[in-house]
């Protein structure tokens with residue numbers, strides 16, 4: 001594969017780096033190296049990239065900011081395509097935001113506040129790119145970004161630019177049809193409501209304060225590890241409460257630990273490995289199932305060395 005990678009890297013596909021340390025691209029600061037990391041800077045480069053990957057038969061994986069990803073300590077044998085800062089232009093008009101997928105969500109929120117564009121307040125404080133947020137339908141417990149999506153532009157395996165309207169995305173809690181479509185999201189149009197900028201910013205600050213009070217900001221982490229199961233939520237409560245009641249706050253394997261501030265997080269105390277995190281996930285699931293009968297599912301995605309991206313509990 002190395003010869004194919006070297007030939008592939010000569011194409012006009014964006015910024016490239018061989019043996020790229022993935023810990024620099026994950027909020028958990030965990031992971032080995034990728035054979036090759038590519039950061040396309042235009043939709044055309046994404047299309048070229050996709051066609052070439054197919055022609056060369058090179059395995060690959062798509063990432064945004066890595067705020068929901070656990071890379072393996074063995075790294076990734078193939079190409080990691082990072083849709084990030086190099087593809088992050090955007091414009092605002094008539095209550096709509098047209099943005100490329102690599103735009104950093106906190107930046108988008110700052111701009112929407114400045115223009116009095118309301119509707120995205122629930123995403124304030126969420127790190128990550130717009131592409132990652134749309135794929136995960138991220139947001140608050142009550143609302144996902146999907147409710148603001150007017151249109152998504154993506155590049156399919158053949159390198160074709162395809163468009164999805166909101167219905168075609170089939171957004172549900174932390175889910176979207178895009179997760180199974182094997183596409184690279186490259187841009188989106190978001191619908192907002194025009195309101196007084198001061199009011200929008202004030203509401204954003206309130207949400208941000210309450211998020212900051214709940215989240216362990218100092219140590220590397222990937223946010224909530226487990227998805228809230230609606231049936232469990234109604235009868236017993238959210239994952240954080242249930243895990244806490246299983247006396248797992250402070251539970252530690254290697255340098256991975258469930259912090260005291262929020263039991264649905266796992267933090268890296270310094271040199272945690274992917275194996276440490278996966279072992280904590282297994283222990284939590286087993287204990288929660290023993291005490292409640294529910295099997296928790298992961299929101300966090302695990303990237304296998306052979307380029308599969310799967311919910312971390314399925315390993």
Ligand SMILES: Cc1cc2nc3c(=O)[nH]c(=O)nc-3n(C[C@H](O)[C@H](O)[C@H](O)COP(=O)(O)OP(=O)(O)OC[C@H]3O[C@@H](n4cnc5c(N)ncnc54)[C@H](O)[C@@H]3O)c2cc1C
Pocket residue numbers: 027061062063064065066067068069083101125126127128129130131132133134135136137138139140183184185186215221222223224301309
């Ligand atoms: C401190 C903290 C707090 C958080 N709070 C929240 C919260 O309140 N609500 C919430 O929903 N999430 C939260 N998260 C999780 C995370 O920020 C979101 O899931 C985020 O939207 C993921 O975006 P990303 O760019 O980091 O994607 P990544 O983590 O890089 O990738 C996530 C998934 O999206 C895919 N992907 C990424 N970009 C693209 C693209 N352009 N095209 C196709 N597929 C793509 C990847 O293959 C992967 O499957 C939090 C994380 C942290 C660290």
